[in-house]
Structures are given as structure tokens and as C-alpha cells.
Amino acid sequence: MNQLTRDLLDSPGPLLLVPDAVLLPEGPADGYAVVVADGSFRAVGPAGELARTHPGLDAVTLPGHLLMPGFVDAHHHLTQSFGSALAFGEPSEIFRRVWVPLEGALDEESAHAAAKLAALEALRGGFTTVTDAGTRADVDVDIVASAARDAGIRCVLGLVCNDVAGDAATAAEDSTAAVLESAEKHLARYDDDPLIHASLAVSIPEAATSTTLHRTARLAEEAGAIVQIHVNEHLAGVERSLVRHGLRPLEHLHSIGALGPQLLAAHATLLTPRELTLLADTGTAVSYNPVASAWKGNAVAPATAMAERGIRFGLGTDGTRGDGFRLADAAEFAQRIAYGLATGDSSCGAGWTWLEHATAGGADAVGLGARTGTVAEGLAADFLLVDITTPELALSRDVPWELVRRGNRDQITAVFVAGELRLWRGLPTGWDGPALVRQAAQLARAAVEKAPITRVHPTSAAARQRSTAQ
Numbered sequence: 001m002n003q004l005t006r007d008l009l010d011s012p013g014p015l016l017l018v019p020d021a022v023l024l025p026e027g028p029a030d031g032y033a034v035v036v037a038d039g040s041f042r043a044v045g046p047a048g049e050l051a052r053t054h055p056g057l058d059a060v061t062l063p064g065h066l067l068m069p070g071f072v073d074a075h076h077h078l079t080q081s082f083g084s085a086l087a088f089g090e091p092s093e094i095f096r097r098v099w100v101p102l103e104g105a106l107d108e109e110s111a112h113a114a115a116k117l118a119a120l121e122a123l124r125g126g127f128t129t130v131t132d133a134g135t136r137a138d139v140d141v142d143i144v145a146s147a148a149r150d151a152g153i154r155c156v157l158g159l160v161c162n163d164v165a166g167d168a169a170t171a172a173e174d175s176t177a178a179v180l181e182s183a184e185k186h187l188a189r190y191d192d193d194p195l196i197h198a199s200l201a202v203s204i205p206e207a208a209t210s211t212t213l214h215r216t217a218r219l220a221e222e223a224g225a226i227v228q229i230h231v232n233e234h235l236a237g238v239e240r241s242l243v244r245h246g247l248r249p250l251e252h253l254h255s256i257g258a259l260g261p262q263l264l265a266a267h268a269t270l271l272t273p274r275e276l277t278l279l280a281d282t283g284t285a286v287s288y289n290p291v292a293s294a295w296k297g298n299a300v301a302p303a304t305a306m307a308e309r310g311i312r313f314g315l316g317t318d319g320t321r322g323d324g325f326r327l328a329d330a331a332e333f334a335q336r337i338a339y340g341l342a343t344g345d346s347s348c349g350a351g352w353t354w355l356e357h358a359t360a361g362g363a364d365a366v367g368l369g370a371r372t373g374t375v376a377e378g379l380a381a382d383f384l385l386v387d388i389t390t391p392e393l394a395l396s397r398d399v400p401w402e403l404v405r406r407g408n409r410d411q412i413t414a415v416f417v418a419g420e421l422r423l424w425r426g427l428p429t430g431w432d433g434p435a436l437v438r439q440a441a442q443l444a445r446a447a448v449e450k451a452p453i454t455r456v457h458p459t460s461a462a463a464r465q466r467s468t469a470q
Contacts, residue, residue, distance in 0.1 A: 004385075006424045008060050009414055013037075016057040018047045020388065021399070022375055023068035025360065027352070028399045033059070034067060036381045039194065039419040044377050064389040065413065066399070069375055070128025070382040071324030072362030075228070075266045075287035075316025078115035078144055078155075079103055079135040082444035083453075084319065090456055091297055093234050095203070097454040099136070105451035106137040110443040115147035117440040120433055121322035123153055123423045125409045128382035128416070129373075131287070131316070131366045133228045133266060134158035134201035141186070145196045150431065152422035154382060156366045158201030158228050159186040163212045179208075180215050187223040194418055197368065199264075201228040204237055205249045210256045220262040226285075226367040229253070232275070233267035233298060250275045259284045264365055266316065267292065269299040276302070276309060285312040285365035288357070290334035291327060292318035300338035303331065304349050307357070314362025315354070325407035328354040332404055351401035381419035387411045 009015070014037035022032035022044065033047035035054055043050055051059055083102045087094060106114060115135075122130050130153055135144055141159050148155035163179045183200050190196040200216045202208045208216075213229075220227045231249050232238060241249045250271070253259050259282040268286045271279075279286065288303040306313050315331050335348040363373025372380040386403075388394065390411050396402040415423035427433050458466065 004062060004065065004413060006414075006421070006429075010421045010424075010429060014042065014054075014057055016050060016054055016059045017062060017067060018059045019062040019065040019067040019385065021066050023066060023355075023399070025356070025374060025376075028066065034375065034381075034383075036416070036419045039381060041375060041377050041379055041381050044375055062385060064387060066386045066388050067375065068384050068386060068403075069359040069373055070384055070415065070417070071126045071327070071358050072129040072131070072314055072366060072368070072373055073122060073127045073317050073322075073324075073327075074131050074264070074314030074362045074365050075289055075318050076118065076122070076130045076132050077135070077319045078118040078130065078132045078147065079106060079111050079137050080319050081114045081118040081121070082106075082110070082440070082447050084321075086448070086453065086455060087295060087320070090295075093236060094296060097456075101451040101453050102447065103136040104138065105447045106139065108139050108143055110447050111135065111137045111139045111143050112147045113436065113440045113443050115144045116151050116436055118319065118322070119148050119151035119153045119155075120428060120436060122317075123151065123415050123417075123428065124412075124426055125322035125326075126324035126384050126412050126415060127153070127322060128384075129154040129156065129363065129366070129368065131156040131199075131228070131264070132158050133230075134160035134203075136160065136203075142189075145190065145193075149193075149195050151428065152195075152417055152420065152430070154195050154197070154368075154372065154380070154417055156197045156199050156226070156368065157190070158199045159183060160201050160203060161212060161216050162203055162207040163209055164207050176209055176212055179212055180219070183216055183219055187219060187225055197225070198223070199226045199228060199367065204230050204233075205252055206237070206240060206244065213253065213258045214256050217258040217260060217262055221260065224367065226262055226264045227258075228264045228266060228287075231265040231268055232270045235270065238270055248272070248275065250278060254278050254282070261285070261312075262367075264367075266318075267298065267301065269293060269301045271302060276305065276311065279306070279311045280309045283312065285314070287316035287365065288313050288331060289316040289318040289320075290330040291320040292316075293334060294330070295320055300334045302339065303357075304335045304339060304345070304353075307349055307353055312361070312365050313357055314365035315358045323409045324358060325403060325409060325411075328358045328404045328407075331357070351398065351404040354404050355400050381416055383416050384412055385414040385416075387413050
């Protein structure tokens, strides 16, 4: 183990950091260093060269550490953290029975605490960016922005733009107008915020009129933002779209001009070859959420095929668990089980594929590819210091593969966002993490008791008793 201390890193001025290696797009670079200043990487290169070109900086050596980009969570629901213990083993379309009722029970205090709790878990798991798909809580979305900002994490913040309620097929004209007006205001609201990046969101295609789906796409495109939509996630949703439009959800979005680089399609687990072609031809991005597939019984998005065809995608947790290394492992593992075993594919993209899409690919998918996701001069200094002297990593002969298969959040010594130390050995800097957890636990109990949640499966203890009694 090394003797790195927090005071060496928690500095307001420029830093010259010299780890054992820096993870670059082409792989680990031994003997490299970075200069961090004003929230960005000012320089990246050989340590000796940076020491000569920055003589005024004292080098901070980081023995036994790898400096790597922070993970990007391409799909999250920050205000759903109070229900994380309710999602195990539940069948599809859990949002109807758990998430909508739960978020409806949140007030400003509980929504803020839930979002900040999710942000803390994300930081602990090495995520420096989270992409929130919009809260259904009856609060100003700025509550979520405030929570992310307070936690110190970068956030792509969605505003829900649904204008169709329930099972209706149409919306009132004034409802559509109001939604689009709110969307325009939201896109301009965080222009000067260093951590919050506005985006639009539609829960599922059937929750918005064709007019709103088309217009939000154009508004996002003009603003350089994204629209997040859960697409082709559940068989029931695909069938409803076929009945209503004669088209599958992704095909319907294409028919109304909503596909394109501005769209982030969440899940996309049920894709035909034609739909893969549509994604590739339009530049539409996907959030591949492998843990959600396992926990909710969804199909597994064909991510290896998407990578081969050049389809843009990132990796998302969908709020399941905030551990970037375990997410990357799940991304490869799900591809192996769903597709690789049947074809004899023993690598399923190799380690670099999943690391790339968990970092740079994810940043690109959520509209931040020019800002973060890579250790490169001029980009935001969103990065991790990973201890590579642990039993899991010390014997590595292939660092990308080992990070995917044997990495975990316990090996993360420090997390930086926008050049500032945000997490040190699992605890946030500048605020009391354990106190937040205690507050959230109390608020969560009250919210869950209040919400009309319907679960299909009993708790593990109740299921065991039932099984024993039979």
C-alpha cells in the first residue's frame, strides 16, 4: 500500500500529478503526468517533459496509482434512490408500480436528499458524470440540480416533457404548448453552470405526442443538448406501439424525425436488424444498461453488435448500483451470456471496449464528448486515482481487462470532478456524507410508507418463509 495523503491533493492551485501510469485512449502510459488547473487538464504528457515546462509546480507523486478518466453514467434516475431496495426481482415496467408512486410521494426535502444520496453513491463508484432522465417528483427540477451541485458531481439534467397522460393517445393543445415552453426555458437555465448540463426527457414515446417528440428533438439539436427517451425496453411497450402506430417505438421515432445525434435511447434492449441500421444511419446514441436487464428481466441490448457497427453508446446504471467497475464488468458479462457463448466469442469486445464506452463513449452519448470522458489537454479534469497495488490489480498483465473484471470501488483512492477533489477514500470532501445517509434513511421510510407502491415479489425473508411452509 502507498502513503498518499489527502492534503497533497486538496489544493486550490494548479497541480502536477505524477502517477505510475495514465490511462489514455490508446492504453496505459507509464511515466506520464498531468497538470490540472482551472478545472481542466492543462497538459498531459511524459512526466519529465511536464516538469521542465512547468518549473513553478512541485510534482505530487502518486506511487502505486493509475490516473484514469472518471466513469460516465449514461442513464440514471437520481430521485429514485429511496426505492433501490424495492427493485430486486421485479418484472418489467416496474416504473408503473414502484417508481411513479414513489417519486410522487417526495417533497422538496426528500427529493433533494434522494438525489444527493444517489450522487454520493455514484461518486463512491467512480462516476464523475451522471445523466438524470428527469424526475417525476412534483418539485422544481432545480432541486435535483442543487443536490448534484452540492455533492460535487457533473450532471446531465433531464426535464420530463410528457404531454400525454395515462393511456390517452392525444394531448390538449395548451398542454403541448406549455411543455415546449418549459423545455426551451430549461435548455437555457444552466448555460453558465460548470456542473449542470440541461437536457430534455420523455419517459417513453407513447407519453408524448408526435408534435412534442419532433419539437423536443429540434430544440435539443439547436441547443447542443440531448433528449432522453426509454425506447424498446419492454415487450409490452413494443406491442403497444405496434397497435397504435403500426411501427415499433424506434421506427415510430424515426418516422416523425426524432432520431439523430441529439437522441439518447435508454435501454434499447429489443432491436431488430433494421433498427440497428436506423441507429447507425442517424447517429442516434444508446444507453446500454446491463445491470437493469438482469435485475428487471429485460432482454440484453446487442452492445457488441452496436460497437462493431459504430453505433454510439454509453453504459448506464439505471439507478441499480453505483459502481463503475462492476458496471463495466456487467456490460461484458451480459454480452458473453446473451450472445458470446452461442457463437464461441470468448472476448466479447475485450476490456478496452467496455472501458471506452464507460468513459469517452458515454460522454459522447450524453452530449459531453467535447468536455469530458478522456484524459486529454483542454478537457475537464474529471478523473480517478486507482490503487493498483491491491491483490486484485498488482499482478495485472493487461490493465484494461483487469479493471473491467477485477476492479471495484474499494480500489478508488480519490475522485476529482472539474479539477476538484470530491471524494477521498470513499468519503466526500467538504460535506458530511454519513449525516446525509442517516437523513436519507429517515426520509426514505416515510416516503415509502406514504407511496402506493405495488410489488409483485415478497421480501427475501418472506419468500423463504413461504417456501419453507409449502
